[in-house]
Amino acid sequence: MTKVLVVDDSNSIRDMxxxxxxxxxxxxxxxKDGQEGLVKAKGGNFDLVIxxxxxxxxxxxTLCTELRKLANFKFTPILMLTTESSTDMKMKGKAAxxxxxxxxxxxxxxxxxxxxxxxx
Amino acid sequence: xxxxxxxxxxxxxxxxxxxLELMESGLLNLQAGDSELIHxxxxxxxxxxxxxxxxxxxxxxxxxxLVETLLDEMRDGRRxxxxxxxxxxxxxxxxxxxLIEAARDGDExxxxxxxxxxxxxxxxxxxxxxxxxxxxxxxxxCTKEKHYIINFVPELSLAKTGNDPIFLLxxxxxxxTLTVKADSSTLPALNDIDPLxxxxxxxxxxxxxxxxEDIEEIFEWVEDECELxxxxxEANQPEKNPEQxxxxxxxxxxxxLKQNNDEETQVITPEPKIEVVKENSPxxxxxxxxxxxxxxxxxxxxxxxxxxxxxxxxxxxxxxxELGSDFDLSKLxxxxxxxxxxxxxxxxxxxxxMRIRMLPISFAFNRFxxxxxxxxxxxxxxxxxxxKGEQTELDKTVMEQIGDPLVHLIRNAVDHGIEPSEIRxxxxxxxxxxxxxxxxxxxxxxxxxxxxxxxxxxxxxxFNKAVEKGLIDANATLxxxxxxxxxxxxxxxxxxxxxDISGRGVGMDVxxxxxxxxxxxxxxxxxxxxGSNFKVNLPLTLAILDGQLVKVGTETYIIPLISIVxxxxxxxxxxxxxxxxxxxxxxxxxxxxxLPVFQLFNIDAQCNELDNALLVVVEADGQKVGLMVDDxxxxxxxxxxxxxxxxxxxLGISGATILGDGSVAMILDIPGMIQMALEKAQRSQHQxxxxxxxxxxxxx
Numbered sequence: 001m002t003k004v005l006v007v008d009d010s011n012s013i014r015d016m017x018x019x020x021x022x023x024x025x026x027x028x029x030x031x032k033d034g035q036e037g038l039v040k041a042k043g044g045n046f047d048l049v050i051x052x053x054x055x056x057x058x059x060x061x062t063l064c065t066e067l068r069k070l071a072n073f074k075f076t077p078i079l080m081l082t083t084e085s086s087t088d089m090k091m092k093g094k095a096a097x098x099x100x101x102x103x104x105x106x107x108x109x110x111x112x113x114x115x116x117x118x119x120x
Numbered sequence: 121x122x123x124x125x126x127x128x129x130x131x132x133x134x135x136x137x138x139x140l141e142l143m144e145s146g147l148l149n150l151q152a153g154d155s156e157l158i159h160x161x162x163x164x165x166x167x168x169x170x171x172x173x174x175x176x177x178x179x180x181x182x183x184x185x186l187v188e189t190l191l192d193e194m195r196d197g198r199r200x201x202x203x204x205x206x207x208x209x210x211x212x213x214x215x216x217x218x219l220i221e222a223a224r225d226g227d228e229x230x231x232x233x234x235x236x237x238x239x240x241x242x243x244x245x246x247x248x249x250x251x252x253x254x255x256x257x258x259x260x261x262c263t264k265e266k267h268y269i270i271n272f273v274p275e276l277s278l279a280k281t282g283n284d285p286i287f288l289l290x291x292x293x294x295x296x297t298l299t300v301k302a303d304s305s306t307l308p309a310l311n312d313i314d315p316l317x318x319x320x321x322x323x324x325x326x327x328x329x330x331x332x333e334d335i336e337e338i339f340e341w342v343e344d345e346c347e348l349x350x351x352x353x354e355a356n357q358p359e360k361n362p363e364q365x366x367x368x369x370x371x372x373x374x375x376x377l378k379q380n381n382d383e384e385t386q387v388i389t390p391e392p393k394i395e396v397v398k399e400n401s402p403x404x405x406x407x408x409x410x411x412x413x414x415x416x417x418x419x420x421x422x423x424x425x426x427x428x429x430x431x432x433x434x435x436x437x438x439x440x441x442e443l444g445s446d447f448d449l450s451k452l453x454x455x456x457x458x459x460x461x462x463x464x465x466x467x468x469x470x471x472x473x474m475r476i477r478m479l480p481i482s483f484a485f486n487r488f489x490x491x492x493x494x495x496x497x498x499x500x501x502x503x504x505x506x507x508k509g510e511q512t513e514l515d516k517t518v519m520e521q522i523g524d525p526l527v528h529l530i531r532n533a534v535d536h537g538i539e540p541s542e543i544r545x546x547x548x549x550x551x552x553x554x555x556x557x558x559x560x561x562x563x564x565x566x567x568x569x570x571x572x573x574x575x576x577x578x579x580x581x582x583f584n585k586a587v588e589k590g591l592i593d594a595n596a597t598l599x600x601x602x603x604x605x606x607x608x609x610x611x612x613x614x615x616x617x618x619x620d621i622s623g624r625g626v627g628m629d630v631x632x633x634x635x636x637x638x639x640x641x642x643x644x645x646x647x648x649x650x651g652s653n654f655k656v657n658l659p660l661t662l663a664i665l666d667g668q669l670v671k672v673g674t675e676t677y678i679i680p681l682i683s684i685v686x687x688x689x690x691x692x693x694x695x696x697x698x699x700x701x702x703x704x705x706x707x708x709x710x711x712x713x714x715l716p717v718f719q720l721f722n723i724d725a726q727c728n729e730l731d732n733a734l735l736v737v738v739e740a741d742g743q744k745v746g747l748m749v750d751d752x753x754x755x756x757x758x759x760x761x762x763x764x765x766x767x768x769x770x771l772g773i774s775g776a777t778i779l780g781d782g783s784v785a786m787i788l789d790i791p792g793m794i795q796m797a798l799e800k801a802q803r804s805q806h807q808x809x810x811x812x813x814x815x816x817x818x819x820x
Contacts, residue, residue: 009163009167010135010167010170010171011131011135012128012129012131012132012135012171012175013167013170013171013174015128015131016125016128016174019127019128054162054163054166054167055163056160056163074280075279075280075282075284076282077282077283077284078282081170083166083169083170083173083188094281094344097280097281097282098281098282099281099282099283099341100283100340100341101341104169104170104173104174105170105172105173105174105181106174107125107174108125116287116290116291116294117283117287117288117291117338117341118282118283118284118287118341119287120287120290
């Protein structure tokens with residue numbers, strides 16, 4: 001089963017993403033910020049990480065940089081959730097090793113369609 | 121597949137309101153250079169915007185986008201944090217709240233206000249309103265099938281970003297019929313292969329009705345790590361298509377297609393297409409009644425302790441029933457123990473259940489920093505609000521009803537209490553006025569104090585005004601506290617000019633009535649030149665009352681403990697009979713009218729002689745009266761049952777309760793009883809009573 005780590009400080013978005021993924025047959029683990037996300041990432045293998053950018057304690061960009069340092073996450077797709085569609089943001093994400101980004105707002109159908117570009 | 125998003129909306133709304141509160145309090149405390157704070161404000165706005173877009177509240181998204189942009193500029197240091205901007209942002213917070221509330225209730229909102237604020241934001245941002253934000257949902261429909269030739273040459277390092285070409289190809293295959301040719305010509309010898317690198321490139325042919333943008337979107341994440349050519353194969357178009365589109369994204373010079381080794385050609389047949397839903401219609405939250413009353417957030421620890429207690433109760437119950445099935449006198453000890461335990465369990469359970477209704481008073485206090493901030497700007501005075509004891513817990517119902525009276529008291533403190541800075545400085549005070557709000561528990565009650573270090577209450581002004589209004593006699597001698605109590609008389613206002621903040625002549629009497637309706641009381645204290653203090657005393661809960669049980673004839677009545685001043689035995693020498701069947705009892709400097717309870721309720725009492733009878737002195741509405749009763753019984757907590765729900769409203773009775781022996785006892789409504797006594801006295805049409813009783817005439 002495909003395992004996804006969902007990191008977002010907003011309960012409603014995290015629930016929505018997680019619920020959508022679960023109903024499509026993915027297995028999800030949730031974390032409320034980058035710090036918790038990193039701890040959970042170290043505690044298990046994931047096939048995909050979906051993370052918000054703006055979060056307290058540790059932001060998504062830092063999380064991404066940290067994850068790429070881990071052997072287990074060298075090739076793992078990491079998608080950033082962002083409302084900032086500016087190239088600046090994308091470059092920052094890329095530089096940190098992010099695979100791609102999902103621009104908010106998105107709906108469940110779009111989410112599922114999009115992540116198919118990186119996992120099955 | 122479709123996912124019903126509406127189930128996440130309540131959670132989103134709750135989160136948004138929390139976010140708004142955070143933004144508000146953050147903005148109020150915002151100082152230039154406080155980057156942590158501005159970040160957290162930005163994050164709150166950002167989350168609201170993201171959530172709103174996802175859940176279909178587009179007006180919220182659009183509006184919040186402006187706010188977010190402004191905050192973003194502040195966050196990056198591109199914009200200085202000025203008071204003007206903070207004001208606009210605070211106003212915007214109100215607007216977002218308005219929009220979200222409208223979305224929640226399915227109501228209309230004040231679109232003028234939103235528009236005005238949005239214009240101000242736009243001006244602040246110095247650019248035209250942007251509408252670019254919703255494009256991501258709009259899917260272009262292109263119905264004609266086209267033949268695309270896609271040349272995809274990834275960089276060696278592509279895999280290191282977590283992208284895998286196979287998924288990109290699969291995603292393409294879902295758009296139509298895809299033919300894939302892989303080019304392995306650049307593959308080095310086995311010894312030279314770096315396993316982390318990607319050596320292949322692909323030439324793809326796609327027959328699809330998708331637009332070129334749809335295809336680009338699939339490669340969106342890798343466009344910087346590859347060479348990508350998307351062309352429409354003109355020769356193979358099923359229908360004549362006049363325009364040819366060539367996309368050449370990331371390399372200036374077009375390279376010829378590498379087609380040296382056509383190793384294999386495979387056709388990936390399209391999977392059933394995922395339906396792209398046009399998501400332009402907002403998901404509307406079902407209109408519901410104002411949700412404040414509906415639900416309550418309870419900490420998990422409170423629920424756990426309840427479950428724990430119920431568990432214990434079940435154990436005690438099974439122990440007792442086992443004992444009962446085979447009982448003889450030798451087991452009496454165990455029975456007593458069991459019953460003791462049952463008592464303990466029940467008590468704890470009751471307390472825990474009551475605690476569920478308790479919320480920290482910060483729920484009521486949270487809006488005051490903003491209130492004081494706004495009032496300070498409106499009045500041009502400088503002031504600071506200090507809040508203490510915001511973790512003090514209070515019954516939810518009491519909390520909901522105490523908000524407005526507190527707002528009024530704070531407005532009063534700002535308007536009448538705090539002086540303008542010049543006057544303060546002239547009087548040797550600090551430039552900033554201080555208003556403090558303090559909550560704490562005191563003997564089963566909660567006390568809320570609102571104090572200011574302003575000018576205090578001018579006793580003579582109050583007195584003269586009251587005389588002018590005919591509330592008191594010009595010759596009356598009143599203590600300070602009696603004078604201050606006049607502030608709560610209906611229609612009393614001492615402000616020289618009526619301002620729009622307070623002093624419309626309605627208010628303080630309403631404040632007092634509201635507090636009394638909650639079973640509480642309010643006291644005023646003031647030192648001229650140094651400030652005033654309003655002390656509100658409230659019961660912790662409305663569902664349970666500490667009562668004194670008294671006996672009159674065969675009936676048991678309950679007097680709320682909070683209203684009892686003292687109980688005494690009547691001594692003849694202090695009795696005074698005035699005309700109109702009214703007896704007064706001299707209690708130190710007061711003359712207390714005596715109300716025999718048996719007369720009020722028309723029942724038979726054992727004791728109908730005043731001499732040596734028991735008198736319970738109670739106070740309500742600043743008025744003391746003595747209730748004559750037969751006997752004083754125990755003091756205990758009683759659960760209030762509404763008489764109105766179960767029978768009908770009865771004057772002089774505020775409710776009923778069921779006593780331990782199963783009998784019903786009435787809870788006395790002290791203000792109501794005073795009113796009854798007064799009407800009775802007025803009916804008997806005799807001469808005037810002392811000033812004090814006249815004052816009660818205001819209570820109607």
